[in-house]
Amino acid sequence: MRRSRVLALVVVGVLVIAGVGWAVGSRLRSPADEASSRRPPKPSLITAPVERRKLTSTVTVSGTLTYGSPLPVTLAGMVGGSGGIGGANGAPQRVTTAPKPGPLREGQTLMQVNGRPVFALQGKKPMYRPLVPGTEGKDVEQLQRALRVKKTGIFDAATVAAVRRWYAKRGYKAQEPDLEARKSLQQLRQAVQTAKETLTADRKALNEGLDVRPLRIRHDNARRDLKAAEKALEEAPEITPEQETQLAVLRRAVRTAEEQVLAAEQALAEATRPAPTPTTTATPAPMPSAVDTSLLEMKVANARQDLYEAQQAVAAYEEQVRVERDKRLEELRKAVRVAKEAEATAAQALSRARKVSPLRQKVTHSIANLADAQALLAEFRKTYGVSVPAGEIVFLPKLPARIDKAEVKPGDTIEGKVATVTSSAFAVTGSVEAKEAKLLRAGQEASMETMDGTQLPATLSAVGEAAKTEEKPGEEDNESETGSVPVLLTPGSAKALKSLVGSPMTVRISVGSTEGEVLAVPVTAVVTSADGRPRVRVALDGDRTREVEVRTGLTADGDVEVKPVRAGELKEGDRVVVSDA
Numbered sequence: 001m002r003r004s005r006v007l008a009l010v011v012v013g014v015l016v017i018a019g020v021g022w023a024v025g026s027r028l029r030s031p032a033d034e035a036s037s038r039r040p041p042k043p044s045l046i047t048a049p050v051e052r053r054k055l056t057s058t059v060t061v062s063g064t065l066t067y068g069s070p071l072p073v074t075l076a077g078m079v080g081g082s083g084g085i086g087g088a089n090g091a092p093q094r095v096t097t098a099p100k101p102g103p104l105r106e107g108q109t110l111m112q113v114n115g116r117p118v119f120a121l122q123g124k125k126p127m128y129r130p131l132v133p134g135t136e137g138k139d140v141e142q143l144q145r146a147l148r149v150k151k152t153g154i155f156d157a158a159t160v161a162a163v164r165r166w167y168a169k170r171g172y173k174a175q176e177p178d179l180e181a182r183k184s185l186q187q188l189r190q191a192v193q194t195a196k197e198t199l200t201a202d203r204k205a206l207n208e209g210l211d212v213r214p215l216r217i218r219h220d221n222a223r224r225d226l227k228a229a230e231k232a233l234e235e236a237p238e239i240t241p242e243q244e245t246q247l248a249v250l251r252r253a254v255r256t257a258e259e260q261v262l263a264a265e266q267a268l269a270e271a272t273r274p275a276p277t278p279t280t281t282a283t284p285a286p287m288p289s290a291v292d293t294s295l296l297e298m299k300v301a302n303a304r305q306d307l308y309e310a311q312q313a314v315a316a317y318e319e320q321v322r323v324e325r326d327k328r329l330e331e332l333r334k335a336v337r338v339a340k341e342a343e344a345t346a347a348q349a350l351s352r353a354r355k356v357s358p359l360r361q362k363v364t365h366s367i368a369n370l371a372d373a374q375a376l377l378a379e380f381r382k383t384y385g386v387s388v389p390a391g392e393i394v395f396l397p398k399l400p401a402r403i404d405k406a407e408v409k410p411g412d413t414i415e416g417k418v419a420t421v422t423s424s425a426f427a428v429t430g431s432v433e434a435k436e437a438k439l440l441r442a443g444q445e446a447s448m449e450t451m452d453g454t455q456l457p458a459t460l461s462a463v464g465e466a467a468k469t470e471e472k473p474g475e476e477d478n479e480s481e482t483g484s485v486p487v488l489l490t491p492g493s494a495k496a497l498k499s500l501v502g503s504p505m506t507v508r509i510s511v512g513s514t515e516g517e518v519l520a521v522p523v524t525a526v527v528t529s530a531d532g533r534p535r536v537r538v539a540l541d542g543d544r545t546r547e548v549e550v551r552t553g554l555t556a557d558g559d560v561e562v563k564p565v566r567a568g569e570l571k572e573g574d575r576v577v578v579s580d581a
Contacts, residue, residue: 047539047575048522050562055520056513057556059439061487063430063448063505065497067404067422068490071397073099074417076127077390079113080175092413093391099406099419106146106399109170113414116392117172121146123395130390131155134382142395143388160386174386185384188377195370202366206359215353219346226339233332243321250314257307264300271296396421426497428458428489428505437463437485439511446489446509450500457492460509512554520559525576526552536562537577538570545577 079093097112104110110118123142131140135155144151147162167174177185207216239247271293354360391414405420428448432440446458468486489507491497526534534552537545548569553561564570 045539045543045545045577046579048525048578050570050572050574050576051520051559052517052572053520054514054517055554055556055559055561057439057511057554058508059432059436059511061428061430061432061489061507061509063428063487063489063507065426065428065491065500065503065505067402067501068425068427068488069398069423070404071421072417073110073394073396073419073421075113075118075391075394075414077130079118079391079414080116080178080389095408095410095412095414095418098409098412099403101403101406104396104399104401104403104421107166107170110394110403111408111418113391116175116389117167117170118392118394119170120394120396120399120401122397122399124397125395127390127393127395130387132383132387133160133385143393163386163388175389175392176386177384181384185380188373188380191373192370192377195366195373199363199366199370202359202363206354206357206363209357209359212350212353212357215346215350219343219350222339222343222346226336226343229332229336229339233329233336236329236332238325239321243317243324247314247317247321250310250317254307254310254314257303257310261300261303261307264296264303268293268296268300398423426491426501427461428491428507429486430489430505430507431484431486434483434485437487440487440509442466444509444511446507448489448491448505448507450505451503458489458507459492460487461490462488513556514554514561518553518561519563519570519572521562521576522578523555523558523560524578526550526560526562534562536570539575539577 075093093113095111095113096115097109099111104120106120106122108120110120112118121143123139123146125139125142127139129135129139131143133155136153138153140155140159141151141153143155144153144159144162147159147166149158149162152158164174206212354363401421401423403419404422407417407419408414440460440463442460442462444460446460448456448458450456464485466488487509489509521536525536527536528534533549535547535549537547539545549565550562550570551565553563555561562570
């Protein structure tokens with residue numbers, strides 16, 4: 001019985017295993033059978049909705065936030081002394097105090113070279129030469145404007161005084177002529193003195209020659225005679241002492257005659273004066289008898305005649321004195337004329353003798369040499385004195401500014417750029433592809449995004465060459481290869497930007513936008529038919545579509561503005577086909 005049960009269980013197990021194997025075997029397929037049994041899914045349309053919104057086309061720039069208007073600073077020449085790059089006596093210019101990054105104000109010391117200062121001043125024209133006394137030009141006028149002195153455009157005495165005050169106020173001494181300049185001045189002075197001595201010796205030799213000396217002596221005598229004649233004429237008295245004595249006697253006689261006339265007239269007046277009338281009297285006064293005044297009248301007449309004759313004598317003598325004076329002066333003038341003729345004749349003879357003398361050519365050369373030496377000395381003196389060496393002033397277009405980077409350190413020799421100066425304003429620098437650059441114009445609005453997602457307004461300031469900041473080696477070749485164009489943007493606000501200097505910025509520049517909301521579809525939804533007209537396919541129920549002819553407008557961020565040719569054929573919410581797959 002037990003054996004029968006075991007057998008039955010074995011048979012049942014075999015049957016179960018066989019059934020499971022058949023079921024599994026009927027479901028298993030080879031890869032080839034599986035591949036041959038597959039069928040493609042039923043095709044369907046990929047659509048996108050028609051939206052109504054404002055489109056804004058942008059150009060994206062990956063830039064860096066920096067300080068604006070970077071400007072490389074170089075020295076125009078020597079610091080201390082005059083001339084080009086290189087210190088006094090050929091010693092190199094060595095940095096003693098390097099530029100320090102930070103704010104830079106008008107008149108501040110940018111750096112020191114060989115212990116001499118380099119000042120920063122505001123001006124559009126760069127320093128390009130030493131400014132010395134007598135220098136003229138717009139650069140001098142620019143310096144005068146910075147020093148607050150009258151703008152004459154000439155490095156004059158007032159400018160020299162202002163330069164002295166400027167340096168002294170800042171603890172320095174204005175540049176005086178160096179040793180080489182002082183040596184040059186001494187040499188030029190010595191050259192003038194030597195030329196004078198040579199000319200004197202040559203003239204003496206000429207005047208002492210046998211063919212010239214007698215004529216020179218004659219000319220000297222003639223000049224002395226002329227001077228004596230001119231002096232005699234100049235000092236000729238108006239009246240001689242004898243004439244003056246005689247004239248005094250005659251004038252005294254006039255005065256005596258005047259006194260006699262007065263006395264005679266007084267006597268006559270006394271004789272003819274009536275007696276005084278008494279105030280009261282009991283008996284009438286007797287009538288006075290007639291007075292004989294004929295004698296007195298005769299005396300008056302005689303006295304007057306004497307006065308007339310005395311006056312006539314004075315007048316006659318004064319006329320005689322005048323005539324004699326004129327005669328004497330004419331004789332003196334004639335003597336002067338004769339002396340002048342004699343001097344001129346002697347001078348002419350001496351001049352002819354000197355011209356034909358063999359020593360004349362030597363004197364002529366000596367005169368020319370002296371004139372040249374004096375001209376060189378005068379020209380050198382014009383530029384001799386306090387000066388401003390070309391390297392001691394750096395004119396920057398706008399101040400205050402900031403020193404962004406020092407390119408030298410103490411101990412370095414000056415060979416090129418010493419610092420990079422920027423404005424205190426912020427800027428974003430970057431580049432775009434050449435085809436995108438054609439869409440950009442200065443003044444376009446933009447939006448910049450910081451690393452933390454903060455959005456800030458900005459404005460496109462420059463594109464292309466105008467946007468270049470500091471030229472880097474190989475930059476031009478690089479641009480021609482990559483087709484990139486530099487751009488420069490100005491943030492709309494400087495708030496909280498100082499800590500972000502040097503960090504990357506993503507800037508989107510708006511290059512165009514629709515005036516308001518328009519119908520917009522993906523660019524891939526617009527197809528051009530064989531007739532060249534753009535169309536979109538509007539999805540209907542199932543897999544059916546309807547073509548709608550449209551006019552396209554602004555493209556922005558993968559979408560395009562569309563407007564149906566026939567009103568009402570396309571509206572917001574419709575779905576357009578972007579792909580058949």
